[in-house]
Every structure is written in structure tokens, then in C-alpha cells.
Amino acid sequence: MTHARRLLPRTAFAPAAVFAAAALFGGLAAVAADDKPAEMLKPAPAAKPAAAATPVPPSPVAWTKYKLSDQFFSEGAAVGDFNHDGKMDVVAGPYWYAGGDFAHAAKHQYYAYPDKAGTPQPAKAFDPAGYSDNFFAFVYDFNGDGWDDILIYGFPGKDASWFENPKVADSKDPAADKPWARHQVLAMVDNESPQFTDVDGDGKPDMVCGTGGTDKEGGTLGYATADWANPAKPWTFHAVTPKGKGYQRFTHGLGVGDVNGDGKMDLLEKDGWWEQPKEKAGDGPWKRHDVKFGPGGAQMHVYDVNGDGRPDVITSLAAHAFGLAWFEQKADGSFEQHTVMGSKAEENPQGLRFSQLHAIDLVDIDGDGIKDVVTGKRYWAHGAKGDAEPAAPAVLYWFKLTRAGGVPTFTGYEIDNDSGIGTQVMAVDVNGDKRPDVVVGNKKGTFVHIQRPAAETTGARN
Numbered sequence: 001m002t003h004a005r006r007l008l009p010r011t012a013f014a015p016a017a018v019f020a021a022a023a024l025f026g027g028l029a030a031v032a033a034d035d036k037p038a039e040m041l042k043p044a045p046a047a048k049p050a051a052a053a054t055p056v057p058p059s060p061v062a063w064t065k066y067k068l069s070d071q072f073f074s075e076g077a078a079v080g081d082f083n084h085d086g087k088m089d090v091v092a093g094p095y096w097y098a099g100g101d102f103a104h105a106a107k108h109q110y111y112a113y114p115d116k117a118g119t120p121q122p123a124k125a126f127d128p129a130g131y132s133d134n135f136f137a138f139v140y141d142f143n144g145d146g147w148d149d150i151l152i153y154g155f156p157g158k159d160a161s162w163f164e165n166p167k168v169a170d171s172k173d174p175a176a177d178k179p180w181a182r183h184q185v186l187a188m189v190d191n192e193s194p195q196f197t198d199v200d201g202d203g204k205p206d207m208v209c210g211t212g213g214t215d216k217e218g219g220t221l222g223y224a225t226a227d228w229a230n231p232a233k234p235w236t237f238h239a240v241t242p243k244g245k246g247y248q249r250f251t252h253g254l255g256v257g258d259v260n261g262d263g264k265m266d267l268l269e270k271d272g273w274w275e276q277p278k279e280k281a282g283d284g285p286w287k288r289h290d291v292k293f294g295p296g297g298a299q300m301h302v303y304d305v306n307g308d309g310r311p312d313v314i315t316s317l318a319a320h321a322f323g324l325a326w327f328e329q330k331a332d333g334s335f336e337q338h339t340v341m342g343s344k345a346e347e348n349p350q351g352l353r354f355s356q357l358h359a360i361d362l363v364d365i366d367g368d369g370i371k372d373v374v375t376g377k378r379y380w381a382h383g384a385k386g387d388a389e390p391a392a393p394a395v396l397y398w399f400k401l402t403r404a405g406g407v408p409t410f411t412g413y414e415i416d417n418d419s420g421i422g423t424q425v426m427a428v429d430v431n432g433d434k435r436p437d438v439v440v441g442n443k444k445g446t447f448v449h450i451q452r453p454a455a456e457t458t459g460a461r462n
């Protein structure tokens with residue numbers, strides 16, 4: 001049993017009609033996520049900068065944290081309207097949590113774990129020393145019936161399956177907790193930052209990942225498309241890269257974006273980018289451009305950081321170590337690395353440093369028209385003793401991008417220091433006030449961070 005918690009009073013919830021991403025479900029019993037009044041928590045003290053820091057303007061926004069679960073079910077979370085009431089709900093692991101009041105969100109299990117005889121069993125939390133079977137969640141209305149469905153990528157190298165919304169409007173109806181029909185649409189999703197976005201420009205999302213990495217020479221990177229007349233059928237994988245480069249399920253770093261500005265989505269990886277052909281996407285190999293984007297981060301983003309008209313690349317450098325950087329695209333198509341945060345406090349003007357940036361989202365958090373970076377620390381990625389600083393606070397940050405005087409600057413603001421990120425972090429408006437919120441599922445639990453105007457702050461930590 002989990003108890004949603006809140007740090008501060010939240011603003012009224014308004015209906016939202018926002019596209020959101022995924023969730024999971026499963027459900028055997030509708031359970032109130034908390035059966036006690038919301039608990040007022042004192043904000044924890046902000047982490048101290050390790051070096052003499054440049055004065056930082058106060059954050060233009062503040063946050064209210066809701067803990068939907070304190071258990072480990074997944075490394076991702078997403079948002080959708082699963083009961084069709086106009087309010088955004090949150091999905092993480094086998095549960096979706098009804099939106100409207102996250103301090104008292106009803107929890108529903110939308111998929112069940114079959115026992116050896118195939119009988120559905122209630123979900124069990126995973127041991128944070130190990131791994132879950134649920135790494136990414138996305139939301140989409142696959143069958144076009146107007147109800148949000150849920151797409152899950154499991155452990156790296158495992159399947160992609162989407163769960164069909166049974167269209168139960170009343171969350172108290174026992175049918176709201178029956179397992180949703182599961183459609184496996186790809187047998188093997190390789191790479192640690194697979195995505196779900198439109199690659200071929202037909203307006204419909206594709207699954208972007210590697211596959212076939214169990215072969216000795218490695219698999220390929222590419223994307224899988226649905227037959228939208230029957231999206232429950234296995235999807236067709238299109239290889240963008242040749243085989244033989246050692247791509248496998250634990251390969252780090254993947255992105256989709258228009259690197260050369262021709263209107264076609266290209267594929268990015270840690271060692272370069274693959275240019276989508278002008279005529280037709282189809283099967284590769286696409287043209288390869290070698291660029292060293294670091295040892296291997298997480299979701300890679302294409303964005304004109306410095307506003308010179310040329311798309312640049314934003315990525316974490318090493319998903320299990322340190323580093324956040326943007327790579328400036330020059331007129332000749334080469335890239336120059338600009339470090340935002342490294343392994344030493346001196347590498348960041350605020351003295352910020354934290355490790356394991358295993359997920360990044362790029363969203364205009366404060367509504368100034370410039371996109372910002374949302375990232376944090378993946379806590380205990382390989383357990384209590386693995387990787388860089390496993391026991392350091394599980395921080396969640398947004399980095400506000402400004403271009404004062406033509407100089408791009410990322411100013412880091414802490415959202416929270418006891419939740420962090422998973423292999424996924426999603427910034428999307430959950431409560432319908434047009435301000436992006438942040439949802440996370442990981443070894444610390446399941447969290448919603450609702451954005452509020454900074455003016456409402458009464459003790460928030462940034």
C-alpha cells in the first residue's frame with residue numbers, strides 16, 4: 001500500500017486534452033493509492049553546490065511532489081487518459097493511477113503476472129537490488145477507438161507489447177481492474193533508450209530501437225512500423241544501419257531528430273548520425289556521419305541550442321557515469337562539444353555535479369518559448385554498489401536554457417532530491433494547466449511532480 005504525499009497545496013485540476021505517453025495497467029483490485037489524508041512534508045534541504053557558484057536567478061517555477069508508490073515496478077512512467085474522463089492519469093509498471101487528485105489517486109492494475117499455470121496473479125514489486133521487467137511506457141490510441149492504450153518495452157532485449165484499453169469509464173467498476181488484452185508487436189527491443197516517435201513522416205509513431213543483438217556480430221538500429229489497419233499484428237522492422245557494429249540490447253544512446261534540417265528525421269547514436277534518404281525512408285542503410293557524442297548516454301535530442309539556425313545535439317555523455325553536453329553544429333556539419341555538467345564541480349558554473357543521467361527529456365518547462373532539459377540521477381541503476389556514486393541523492397533537475405547575449409547557458413534547478421529518474425523521464429502537462437509536469441517511475445517508486453508558478457512558493461526548494 002502506498003501513500004501519496006504532497007509537499008504543498010496544489011492548484012485545482014483542470015481537464016486536459018493533451019497527448020501523453022504511456023502507462024501500464026493490470027488490475028486485479030481497485031485500491032486507493034492512499035488511505036490516509038495527504039501528508040505535508042517539509043522540503044528537504046537543497047544539495048549544496050560543491051564549488052564557488054555563480055549567483056543564480058531564482059527559479060521561475062516551483063513544484064509539488066506526489067509519491068504514488070514507494071515500490072519498484074518500472075524504470076519509466078507516462079501519462080494518458082485511461083478512464084476517458086478528461087483528466088490525465090499516470091501509468092508506471094503494472095498500474096495506472098487515476099488523475100484529478102494525486103494525493104488520493106485510485107490505483108488500477110492493468111496487466112497481471114501469470115503463474116506457471118497461466119493464471120493471472122497480483123503484481124509484486126521488484127527488489128531494487130535487481131531489475132524490473134518494465135523499462136519504458138508510452139501512450140497512444142493504437143486501435144483508434146478514442147481510448148488511450150499503453151505500450152511497454154520490457155527489460156532490454158525483450159519484447160514490445162501494447163495493452164488495449166477495455167474502455168471502462170467508472171474506475172469503481174471491477175472491470176477497470178481486469179487485465180487488458182496484450183498485443184506483442186516486436187519480439188526484441190534492443191538499446192537502452194528506445195523511443196516511440198514518428199520517423200518516416202506519416203504522422204504515426206514508430207518504435208525506434210535496435211533489434212537482433214543476440215547475433216554474434218550485433219544487430220541493427222532502426223524503426224518498426226505498424227500496419228495501422230491491424231496495429232495488433234507484429235510490426236515491421238526497418239534497419240537503418242548495417243549489421244556488424246556490435247549493437248546489442250545494452251547499447252547506450254539513441255535519438256531521433258532532423259540533424260541537417262531537410263525536414264526528414266534522422267537517427268542519432270553515440271558515434272554519429274544516420275541521414276534519412278530524401279525520397280523514402282524504407283530500409284537502410286542510411287548515410288552515416290561519424291561524430292563522437294560521448295561514450296553513450298540516453299535519449300539524444302536535436303535542437304537549435306544557440307539559435308543560429310543550425311540544429312545542435314543535446315545528450316548525456318555516459319548513462320552510468322557523468323556528463324551532460326550539447327554539441328554545436330558548425331557550418332561544415334562538424335560538431336563542437338560544450339560541457340554543461342561534468343564529473344567535477346568546476347565544470348559547471350553553478351558547481352553542479354551528479355551522476356547517471358540515464359534519461360533526458362527536452363521540453364519548454366517555464367513557457368518562455370525555449371526548450372529546457374529535464375534529467376536527473378538514475379538511482380541504483382546496477383544496485384547499491386554499481387557505477388558512479390550509487391548512494392548519492394536521487395536528484396531530479398531541469399536546466400533552463402537562455403541565450404542572453406547570444407551565449408547559450410543551461411541553469412540547473414533542482415525539482416526534487418529523493419526520486420530522480422529511471423531509464424525514462426517524461427515532462428508533460430498532467431493537470432491541464434498547460435505547465436509541463438514531470439512523471440517518473442524507478443527504484444524509489446512512482447512520482448508526479450506538478451509544476452506551479454514560483455509566486456505560489458511557500459517553502460519550495462527552488
Ligand SMILES: [Ca+2]
Nearest residue numbers: 081082083087
Ligand atoms: Ca483520466
Ligand SMILES: [Ca+2]
Nearest residue numbers: 304306308310
Ligand atoms: Ca545551432
Ligand SMILES: [Ca+2]
Nearest residue numbers: 364366368370
Ligand atoms: Ca524554457
Ligand SMILES: [Ca+2]
Nearest residue numbers: 429430431435
Ligand atoms: Ca501542469
